[in-house]
Amino acid sequence: MDSATGACSVALWRDGAIVARRFAAMDRGQSEIMVPMVQEVMAEAGVGFQDLDGLGVTIGPGAFTGLRIGLAAARGLALASGLPLVGVTTFEAVGHGIPPEERLGRAVVVAVESRREDIFIQSFDNDMKLADQPRSIRPDAFAVPDCPTLIAGDAAVRLRMALEARGLQDAAGLRFAAGPGLPDAADVAALVAERGFASAADGPPRPFYLRPPDVTLPAAKPR
Amino acid sequence: MIVLGIETSCDETAAAVVTDRREILGDVVLSQLTDHRPYGGVVPEIAARAHLDHLDGLIRRAMDEAGLGFDQLDGVAATGGPGLIGGVIVGVMTAKAIAAVRGLPFIAVNHLEGHALTARLTDPAPEGLSFPYLLLLVSGGHCQILAVEGVGRYRRLGTTIDDAVGEAFDKAAKLMGLGYPGGPLLERAAEGGDASRFDLPRPMKGRPGCDFSFSGLKTAVRNRLSELPPGPFDPIDIRDLAASFQAAVGDVMVDRCSRAMAQFRAEHPTGDTLVVAGGVAANKYLRARLTALADKQGFRFQAPPLRLCTDNAVMIAWAGLERLRLGDTDGLDFAPRPRWPLDPTARKPDGKGAKA
Numbered sequence: 001m002d003s004a005t006g007a008c009s010v011a012l013w014r015d016g017a018i019v020a021r022r023f024a025a026m027d028r029g030q031s032e033i034m035v036p037m038v039q040e041v042m043a044e045a046g047v048g049f050q051d052l053d054g055l056g057v058t059i060g061p062g063a064f065t066g067l068r069i070g071l072a073a074a075r076g077l078a079l080a081s082g083l084p085l086v087g088v089t090t091f092e093a094v095g096h097g098i099p100p101e102e103r104l105g106r107a108v109v110v111a112v113e114s115r116r117e118d119i120f121i122q123s124f125d126n127d128m129k130l131a132d133q134p135r136s137i138r139p140d141a142f143a144v145p146d147c148p149t150l151i152a153g154d155a156a157v158r159l160r161m162a163l164e165a166r167g168l169q170d171a172a173g174l175r176f177a178a179g180p181g182l183p184d185a186a187d188v189a190a191l192v193a194e195r196g197f198a199s200a201a202d203g204p205p206r207p208f209y210l211r212p213p214d215v216t217l218p219a220a221k222p223r
Numbered sequence: 224m225i226v227l228g229i230e231t232s233c234d235e236t237a238a239a240v241v242t243d244r245r246e247i248l249g250d251v252v253l254s255q256l257t258d259h260r261p262y263g264g265v266v267p268e269i270a271a272r273a274h275l276d277h278l279d280g281l282i283r284r285a286m287d288e289a290g291l292g293f294d295q296l297d298g299v300a301a302t303g304g305p306g307l308i309g310g311v312i313v314g315v316m317t318a319k320a321i322a323a324v325r326g327l328p329f330i331a332v333n334h335l336e337g338h339a340l341t342a343r344l345t346d347p348a349p350e351g352l353s354f355p356y357l358l359l360l361v362s363g364g365h366c367q368i369l370a371v372e373g374v375g376r377y378r379r380l381g382t383t384i385d386d387a388v389g390e391a392f393d394k395a396a397k398l399m400g401l402g403y404p405g406g407p408l409l410e411r412a413a414e415g416g417d418a419s420r421f422d423l424p425r426p427m428k429g430r431p432g433c434d435f436s437f438s439g440l441k442t443a444v445r446n447r448l449s450e451l452p453p454g455p456f457d458p459i460d461i462r463d464l465a466a467s468f469q470a471a472v473g474d475v476m477v478d479r480c481s482r483a484m485a486q487f488r489a490e491h492p493t494g495d496t497l498v499v500a501g502g503v504a505a506n507k508y509l510r511a512r513l514t515a516l517a518d519k520q521g522f523r524f525q526a527p528p529l530r531l532c533t534d535n536a537v538m539i540a541w542a543g544l545e546r547l548r549l550g551d552t553d554g555l556d557f558a559p560r561p562r563w564p565l566d567p568t569a570r571k572p573d574g575k576g577a578k579a
Contacts, residue, residue: 031312035319035555049324064268065309068275072313075279076320080293207275213268217261 001038003030003070004062004090005113005154007182010037012045013189020044021186030069049081054200056192058183059087061112061120061134061210068207075204084197087205091122091134093183094153096191102177106148107131111155119155120210136210140165148173153181225291226298226547228540229282231274231314232306232334233364234265237536238285243544245344245351248289250537251281263403271309278317293325298552300543303331304560311559319555328552330543335360335565337538338500339371344541345527352525355494357487359480362501363389368433368483369565370491374545379569380483381433388472389503391437395444395468399461409465410506416466421447423471433483434572440471473512480513484520497522504532
């Protein structure tokens with residue numbers, strides 16, 4: 001399941017392949033279609049919850065409300081079914097969705113929209129292994145990598161604009177992914193199938209906000 | 224019939240299990256008070272995060288308290304609004320997911336309907352409380368008088384045109400330097416105070432209709448404070464001002480409610496009960512004033528126990544059960560509603576700051 005950014009999707013993985021999937025690009029309204037999508041996908045695959053081995057969900061980063069929609073639904077499903085639930089990050093899901101031929105011989109930077117001034121980014125090497133820590137940066141503070149790199153994710157557009165403003169968009173070895181860069185539950189399912197459910201024993205996956213709430217402590221009162 | 228209820232619309236995360244025999248089998252509430260206190264009010268994003276972190280564990284605890292498995296439920300209810308949308312979404316999604324896994328009906332409950340119907344769960348009379356009755360709903364977010372005519376049938380007789388009464392307590396307490404949440408702190412500060420010492424207005428008193436207004440009272444408190452000597456407040460001054468504030472609110476409540484009682488009685492000659500619900504119903508001074516008013520007017524006074532006056536999931540489970548009994552359930556495509564008036568036909572109250 002995914003609703004962490006500008007989409008909502010549910011997919012069912014069985015024995016090495018996706019057998020049913022729903023995907024809708026949308027900025028709001030995920031709270032309405034997420035659970036019906038789960039029901040549709042399971043009906044199409046002809047399975048009940050008792051037939052599943054586990055559940056997976058994106059934990060963020062992304063839109064705070066969106067990632068909570070997916071996580072609350074997934075944790076509710078896990079609670080009521082007793083199934084193990086594991087989370088993957090938005091970076092991992094988007095990275096997994098890039099066709100291997102598109103990223104051939106390149107490192108990957110996944111840039112995720114925060115809908116604020118900053119963007120969320122994390123890098124992978126050319127074997128799709130995590131190469132640095134996820135972080136929040138201003139697009140104009142992005143340092144062009146010194147190796148051939150593919151930039152993906154729904155904030156790639158903003159990153160490109162910031163690079164254009166600095167005249168760096170055509171820097172040697174820099175490419176931008178063709179796809180919209182939205183996470184897809186099909187990739188979440190594939191990643192979870194690959195990793196297994198052992199981490200579910202540590203408790204339900206926690207949201208990965210990557211930014212504290214926007215709030216400041218009130219000033220001290222005059223008296 | 225057994226229903227699980229979930230409440231996440233403000234700063235309490237709660238889960239509860241109730242039955243149609245008016246039994247509370249499980250009841251768990253986690254207050255986020257300490258998370259929000261440094262900010263002097265509820266911070267929506269902090270609230271939404273805390274709801275997600277704790278809700279599934281609390282549901283597990285409520286079900287364990289009840290000694291039930293999900294298969295023994297007849298329905299799952301969650302607050303669908305009104306409230307802070309980030310929190311409402313967490314509760315609604317969790318409830319929908321449980322309903323989907325177990326093939327149970329889902330009921331999206333109006334939070335205010337939860338407050339409105341709780342008295343039917345808790346009324347000490349063996350047959351319970353029947354419709355119609357008069358409801359005064361007073362909390363940090365609401366201040367309304369409603370004729371409760373049936374499940375889903377609410378007619379608003381009056382509402383605040385600006386601040387809710389609990390909000391007025393919080394703001395006045397903040398001005399007096401009493402801290403947050405202001406209601407209980409102001410009530411304590413007022414003990415033994417001279418309620419006649421400070422001249423405060425009685426907004427709307429004597430006016431036609433049953434609407435409320437509290438922003439002028441808050442401004443008057445600020446003005447009285449500015450007239451005090453400079454330097455730290457004298458505790459005696461604060462005590463007397465708190466008592467004066469409470470007396471002003473009490474006078475307004477009594478005036479507005481007595482008008483509502485007359486109107487209600489004219490329309491519903493069989494109705495004889497005044498129910499007070501919401502967090503402000505915890506205020507002993509206001510409760511005493513309203514009890515005296517009810518006695519004088521020949522109304523029975525009923526207020527749910529304190530822990531069911533503040534936000535809780537028992538009331539959501541109960542309202543869900545009342546709706547489920549009537550076959551009134553919601554689809555799993557229900558859209559959480561940040562605004563959701565109990566009486567959609569009620570006119571918008573006059574006043575620029577009207578919220579409810």
